[in-house]
Amino acid sequence: MKRVAAAMLIVLAVPAAATASSAGQVGASATTVRTELMEWMVMPSKSRVPAGKVTFVVTNSGKLKHDFVVLRTNLAPGKLPIVGARAKELGRVGRTPVFGPKQTRKLTLTLKAGRYVLICNVPAHYMAGMRVAFRVGG
């Protein structure tokens, strides 16, 4: 929350015209999105970031093993096709390995503007609710 508040103050301090031009800028430094995984949720600290480098710092706050998959898709989070007990990873741009409780994995990706869905794709976890919409740019 502290980081969000600081970012809002910066935005407020910059004149409107400058804000508009900086919105299209592909940042030299990565935007950090802290993300928690648990049964049965994927909870990013931000739901929207500028296009460019994004570092997901993903913590497993649950009791089971999870993974974290980033998909670029216009489909709604709950509408991905299912194959067996997993979501079909259409438009996948990155993923972590499966990792255990209380562990953290970092995933740095260069993301284009568009709609994304963040999921855990351990069998049955996507269907149980481990999915969320995410937006880049625009």
Ligand SMILES: [Cu+2]
């Ligand atoms: Cu999971």
